[in-house]
Amino acid sequence: MRTIQATLQRPTQPYRLKSFACIAQDFNDISFHNSSLTDGSQLYTSFLRQCTERKSLSGIRRVQLHMIKSGFGHLSLGNKLIDAYLKCGSIDDARDLFDELPHRHIVTWNSMIASYSKQKRSKEAISLYEGMAWEGVFPDEFTLSSVFKAFSDLGLVRGGRRAHGQAVVLGLEVSNVFVGSALVDMYAKLGRMRDARLVLDRVLEKDVVLFTALIVGYTQHGEGVVALEVFGDMLKQGIKANEYSFASILITCGNLEDISNGKLIHGLIIKSGFESAVASQTSLLTMYSKCGLIADSLKVFKRFVNPNQVTWTSLIVGLAQNGREEVALTKFRQMIRNSINPNSFTLSSILQACSSLAMLDQGKQIHAIVMKFGLDRNKFTGAALIDLYGKCGSTEMARSVFDGLLAFDVVPINTMIYSYSQNGLGHEALELFNRMKDLGLEPNDVTFLSVLSACNNAGLLEEGCRIFASMRNNCNIELTRDHYACMVDLLGRAGRLKEAEMLINQVSNPDVVLWRTLLSACRIHREVEMAERVMNRVFELAPADDGTHVLLSNLYASTGNWDQVIEMKSMMREMRLKKNPAMTWVDVDRETHTFMAGDWSHPRSKEIYEMLEELIEKVKGLGYVPDLRFVLQDLDEEKKQRSLYYHSEKLAIAFALWRSKNKTTTIRILKNLRVCGDCHNWIKLVSIAVRREIIARDAKRFHYFKDGLCSCKDYW
DNA sequence: GCATGGCCTG
Known part of the structure; x- marks a missing residue:
């Protein structure tokens, strides 16, 4: 306070002096350490800085009000005010002011665009970017880097290309690695990996960020092998990997289930001294669990001194997806005991663990936790809850969760349809399926699979055939073998074996699953003759298919052909096939x-x-x-x-x-x-x-x- | 540029 007094004794104008005191009173815990402040401009700047540090929006508003009153506003300090608003997260206050300012510095344009971009208000970012030129302000490397993100967020390839063109004209594409990286990232997110690659090749001084953007792009588009090559190229060019690039390449290894490269990278991480870097260690944990090496995953986890929410979640996801549901639950309880809050990732995974073991009671407890964190209307946890109740036989509970969801999304609907399917409620499934069109949602391939399986489980042959026919006319949906398998099953179980066989013959490369489905229908209808014909097709495609041996021996057993049963069993013994124990x-x-x-x-x-x-x-x-x-x-x-x-x-x-x-x-x-x-x-x-x-x-x-x-x- | 997630026939 003393310093404020000292400042206030050297006023330039009495009016301002009084108001500064007012502001100071509102923030009497703010002190001015810089006693050389002599004019209002510096004082305002200092106030704004401290408001920003405290994230005090009301403080900034007061400063702004005061500036207007004292005739200081709308000039050089406007940009600083905008900056303060943005740093406190109020993009709308910033925009209001921005629109009023007569002179807007390029830096202010950039701050606005970057903030919109970061908050995924991409349309606003782009419209500002496009408005710049009208005022004779030209984008620079900062503008471009943030506007590329907005284009990829909205999937606007054309607009992105135009902005790219501007970067080329300005010479920034090759000379500025930030622009280059943002461009690679944009093209990668737009799925234009060839363009991304071309940009990277043109950048003169490449760095690790640039490479990582390309690596992530390839990984996310299922081209993990290429991503690994790019990572190798980067190292060959003498560019060292850092925590983030290690994190990214480990995801690649995990997706590829490439444990040998995974271990190699693990070694590199140790060599490079990133053993305690959180992101790469979390990726390491995930890589091991995706490769099925849960023990190694646990080992990595143990090395964390203070595992955070993401780390705990990664571990739990790994356990839940590797059939270690009980351990996942134990770890989940530990996480809660350690006062780490679960998020929607954690909760949807732990719910998955509950539903795969149909642990209804545990699942209900988790449901309570989901509600406690206000995530019961979230689409991820919602879908997991629907799945849980569906798999536990409570379609009413599943439906009530479904009805509470905030927005319609295809996945929760698919889950709900599939819940009806599992519980034999074919008509309910069909009703929901028909409602999708009214809701303006496009069914996807999973939707069709779920609704066909609903027809299958409820014996709704006519409806199933009708839907299958409609799929053939719908060019948005690719008919997969899975859809055919469902139809073959439906026809086959209804005893229309000939039609089922004809359907298989329409598939370009029928796989074992299709033939085995027909074989199983033969077993139900005790069609030994057809079964033997189909069996030959199955064994052509998969000589050592254990499911088929079991199926056939079941067929022979149910028709009393014990000689053949014995033959099957001895074949299985010879091939060392074991029945999955019940x-x-x-x-x-x-x-x-x-x-x-x-x-x-x-x-x-x-x-x-x-x-x-x-x-x-x-x-x-x-x-x-x-x-x-x-x-x-x-x-x-x-x-x-x-x-x-x-x-x-x-x-x-x-x-x-x-x-x-x-x-x-x-x-x-x-x-x-x-x-x-x-x-x-x-x-x-x-x-x-x-x-x-x-x-x-x-x-x-x-x-x-x-x-x-x-x-x-x-x-x- | 970077770490965690939901639905899927047989």
């Missing part, structure tokens, strides 16, 4: 229990098997007869029955019922393969016997068992 998970009291067929590894196995025997007796009373067609071994009758009784889903249900005796809660199980016909029938009867609802999610869809019926209407 597993069932069940969540009881927030703990996940895993079961395999005939499994005695559970500590409460004795109780489980007792419960199971009890259940079997009960359902036998309701007419249960073991369906021996689902036994894939040629055992004697008694053993066949036994092998059916101990299927993993039966064990899991017995356990869950034992643990929740006298309760009425719904039992939820998750199976990695598709539920077998015998178990399906058994569970229906159990739902009557114990008067409980049972929800089973198998590899393909949901089964909602209640009062002896299943939501799939025995069609799966």
Whole structure:
């Protein structure tokens, strides 16, 4: 305060003096250290600087008001005021003032354009840039660097090219590496990698930023191999990589799952002394997890002294996507305990972990956290929540999340359609699909896949055919093998095997999946003859396809051709093919229990098997007869029955019922393969016997068992 | 120029 007083004793005009005091009072914690301030201009400047440091918008407004009153405004200080507003984040205040200023310095133009660009208000950035020339102000390297971003943000290739032309005319394209980098970045973001490359080649003095822009561009357009080459070129030219370029090239390695180059880069990072640089270490972590090396990922994570939000999130994403859902949940809880807030990235990933294990209770807890952070209307977390509820069999909850979303987006809609599909609600899926047009949204390839699968799961043959036909007329959608596979399945399961086969023949290069789908339809309709023909096609394309061997041996088993079953099994043995073992998970009291067929590894196995025997007796009373067609071994009758009784889903249900005796809660199980016909029938009867609802999610869809019926209407 | 994310048939 003393310094202010000192300044104020040397006034130039009494009026100003008084008002400075007023301003000073409003900011009585602001002090003036520069006692040599003698005129208003310097004093204003000093005030503005301090307001900027404090991010005090009201302070700047007061200064502006005072300047106007004292006749100081609208002159040289205007640019400084604009700068102060921009630094405090109020672009609109800055613009109001900007429009009033009679003389606007190129620097002020640049600040305005750069701010609009940064805040993705790209249209405003471009319109200012285009307005400059009218006032006889010509863009410089700063103007161009920021306006390129605006063009790429809006996808305006033509405008971007025009601005590029201006850079060429001004000679800045080759001589200024900032302009060059911004240009490379623009073309990369516009997907014009050839142009980006040409620009880079022309820049005289290249640097690491310029190269990184090109590397990122190639990586983001799926040309990781080229990105690696460019990185190599950069090093060859003696340009050293820094933290950011390491971060970028590691993403490339991760996408390519190129662990050998990844490790090479890891070594380079250590050599170059960037071992504690956050961005490159986070990329390193992600690279290892994308390559499936979770242990290495964890090792990198442990080296962080203070992992931040992004680091924690990267770890959790890696765990969730590598089938380590439980560990992901543990880490998530640790993150929260360490007072690191999750963001929409974290929450959507952890929700993904919950939905892939159908952990409804855990998922609901995460939903509460999502709401706490105000992200329940966010499209990413929203889609993840819809997916969770859909995969847990609660389409009502999924729908309520969906209805709460702020804006319509194709992904949440696809997720919702797919939720209906999984739960056999074909008509609901179709209704939403039809509504998309009214909402002005273009369905994409995933939308069609989801809606076709909805028709498939609900047995809506006519509707499916109609949609498929409409896709063929829609030139915006590329018909993929996946869409064909869905149709083949739909036709095949409806028994229209000939048509399904004809459809496959229309595909230019039918792959194994298509033929195997038809083969599976042959199995359902016990079409041994066609199956053998199709089998040959499958083995031509994939001689060692384990799925096909299993499928065929199932077909032979269900038609009682045990000789062929044995032949298949021995073929599988010879080729060392192993059936994926069937597993069932069940969540009881927030703990996940895993079961395999005939499994005695559970500590409460004795109780489980007792419960199971009890259940079997009960359902036998309701007419249960073991369906021996689902036994894939040629055992004697008694053993066949036994092998059916101990299927993993039966064990899991017995356990869950034992643990929740006298309760009425719904039992939820998750199976990695598709539920077998015998178990399906058994569970229906159990739902009557114990008067409980049972929800089973198998590899393909949901089964909602209640009062002896299943939501799939025995069609799966 | 740089680190993390949502939906997908069989």
